[in-house]
Amino acid sequence: MEIKKINRNAIYKLLYRHEPLSIQEIAFTLNMSLPTVTQNIKELQERDLVMEAGLFESTGGRKAKAFAYNSAAKYAVGLDITRNHVGIVIIDLSGKVIKHERRQYPFVNSKEYFAGVGSLVENFIKECEIDNNKILGVGIALPVILSVDRQTVSYATVIDFKGGSVKSFSEFIPYPCLLSNDANAGGLAEMWVDGNMENVVYLSLNNSVGGSIITNKKVYTGENNRSGEFGHMTIVPNGRACYCGQLGCVDAYCSAKILSDSTNGNISEFFRLLKAGCEPQITIWKEYLDHLIIAINNLRMLYDCNVILGGYVGAYLEDHIDSIRELVAKRNTFEVDGSYLHACKYKLEATAVGAALQHVENFINSI
Ligand SMILES: [Zn+2]
Known part of the structure; x- marks a missing residue:
């Protein structure tokens, strides 16, 4: 039984990351027998997870059928909870955003707030006209540090949610709920969109600065779930005050607010004037x-490894990335160019997408 599952999972993951393939190609690539592949494809088709995707050109004899994974088999919802807003997305299995929305909804640690988030989620799913049984769950990204089991909040200053729990949300959301740190979610989304990246450091330049470290496609969490807190690296001894209480943190110099404070909080206006x-x-x-x-x-x-700049600032860096690369290259001891540096690919709601992808990742691993 275990081997059968391993084979099925390998076939599904191969199709997930590839163009449509024939039974023969799958068997050859995974070193499996044709009957094994045929049997598994049949089962995956019965579950609506794999579908036929046309025929390959024949080199003589019968044309081979092409198989692809069905990206519309399941969906996941992602929430980006910030101090003043809630971003919500629904993605399909490929990570494509089907619908997104962002509304002003200041965080309050109260039943009314969580009930409001619950109805937002339910209405949003209704508007998308997607079957409830196709929803894998709701991923919730928060600007907090989570406990190691990710069920509770161990540190929070951006929102008043210290000691909070996933249960506050799940009480009002009738789907499985998973919490994520916001920057880890953003990093996961960026890695997902570029299937070739194994190792990535993601610097999230939002109104607070965070980050995540991904090695071998997995988030390195650290021993206290506090890895990648790049916002609180000291870069100026006795420098500007950070909201965390320390002096000279990256956050005090690189938060998106440093830019948008000059344009009434409007980051897009800042880059227009620049x-x-x-x-x-x-x-x-x-x-x-x-x-x-x-x-x-x-x-x-x-x-x-590659460094990706994300968050509100990252979304506007396409026009500036070459000049930033030149500047980082000048500071570098070993390299003459800054080609390791990238602007994020998800310009909208990367954090919410990453939160939703946690469910997709779990689902793919469970097949
Ligand atoms: Zn700090």
Whole structure:
């Protein structure tokens, strides 16, 4: 039974990461017999997880059928809970966003708030007209540090939820609920979209700065679930006050607020004015980069892998990534270019997508 499951899982994962394949190609790639592959494909088709996707060109004889995984077999919902907003997405098995929405909804640690989130989720699923039994669950990303079992909140200052539990949400959400740290969720989403990346360091430049470390496609959690808290690395001795109570943290210099404070909290407006060559945006940006470059270089020196810039700021960096690469290369001891540095690919709701992907990942592993 165990071997049967291992085979089925290997076949599904192969189809998940590839263009449609024939039975022969699957058997050859996974070193399995044709009857084993045929039997498993039949079972996966019965579960609606795999489908026929046309015929391959024949080189003589009968044309081989192509098989693909069915990305519409299941869906997952993701929530990005922030101090003032809730972002919500629904994704299919491929990670594609089917629908997203963001609304102002300040976090309050009260039954009314969680009941409100519950009805938001239910209405959102209804509007998408997706069968309830196709919903794998709801992933909930929070700007907090979670306990090792990810059931409770061990540290929270951005929102008032210290000691909080997944139960606060699940009481009002009739689907399995999983909590994630917001930056870990964002990192997972970025790694998912680029199937070739094994190791990634994700620097999340939101109104608070966080990050995540992914090695061999898994989030490195640390011993206290506090890994990747890049926002609280000290970069200036006795520097600016950080909201955490310390001085000189990355957060105090690289939070998105440093930029958007000059445009009434509107980050998109900041980048518009910067592009138009306006002051004080140019001066603010130069000073911001001075510190960001140090943080990025430190990450490269520590982890020697790709670094992805995400969060509100990351979403606007496409036009600036070449100049940032030049600056980080100048600081680098070993490398002459900054090609390891990337702007995030998910421009919208990466955090909510990553939270939802936790359910997709679990589902794929369970097949
Ligand atoms: Zn700090």
